[in-house]
Amino acid sequence: MSRVFNFSAGPAAVPVEVLKKAQDEMLEWQGSGMSVMEMSHRGKEFISIAEKAEADVRELMNIPDNYKVLFLQGGATTQFSMVPMNLLRGKEKTCYVNTGAWSKKAIKEAKIHSNVQVSATAEDTGFTSIPAIDSWDIDQNAAYLHYTSNETIGGVEFQSIPDVGDMDLVADMSSNILSRAIDVSKFGVIYAGGQKNMGPSGIALTIVREDLIGYAKEGSPSMMDYKNHADAGSMFNTPATYSWYLMGLVFEWLKEQGGVAAIEARNIRKAEKLYNVIDASDFYANPVELTSRSRMNIPFTLANPELDALFLSEAKAAGLETLKGHRSVGGMRASIYNAMPEAGVDALISMMSEFERTKA
């Protein structure tokens, strides 16, 4: 067996230690005589797995007690609808910041339920920067302001939490959750799909301040009401038990790495060395403004796009997979989430340098 370095944007690489642990426990979880997949979600074994996952992520993110942590189905995309369906509280207006492809999808969905004011957009720069906050057009009476903390496709990331006064702030953190320290108390809602930084797809982690729960729009399906999930400990219906368990293993792994601060330091090192190679060369380029660059998703182009296919095949031969850029951007994209070891970035850098030396 030989595992590659997988630079996929999502579903993405999972730490090998997590996969091995899941393998060890596949047939029989800790003396229970069965796989986690086969357990009742109401049984004491699964309840202990579920509670540990929640406790670990609360510890990792330092989540205050007045926030609920929900393990929901339908990925981050379902949260695009659940956020407006639950947070309007009788209001009609919402504010959204448009920094790229994922913001656009969130906006499109919010428009079904609310009157969306786009407070800022980076469309005129081709989504290569984050609009300066003093230019944002915020309506303080809107129900909330939503932004995408890391644009997975464009490779654009907020380096700090925008200060929007007393307004409730909502963030889609799908592709940078747990990669850097953040102050949860600044948010009304944080949500993230699992498959970038937390393991499997199909499950979303949603962190909601308690006072925002209980206001689902009349007529909302039960599954779309945060209150039903919060009241039932995310077991309103049968939860995605195996995905929840795997997420828990990723949280355990993160704690073993030294927690979010330690992984953040590693992420800074990984991103810096890759950007340094791109910036030092006339052969590779990244279009994103320096202060808006993502530590997680690093798109880059080759000066001669005719070499793209050769680059990808040589990368593959070197055990470096899924580097093809998103179809809307072209070129390459290296997604280097928490689970990408520093050795993977080093291997990519040496392959890039060798490719430039021999093909430029």
Ligand SMILES: *Cc1c(COP(=O)(O)O)cnc(C)c1O
């Ligand atoms: C991947 C991604 C999503 C969509 O996640 P799904 O789980 O496929 O619904 C939403 N937002 C961002 C920023 C993403 O990276």
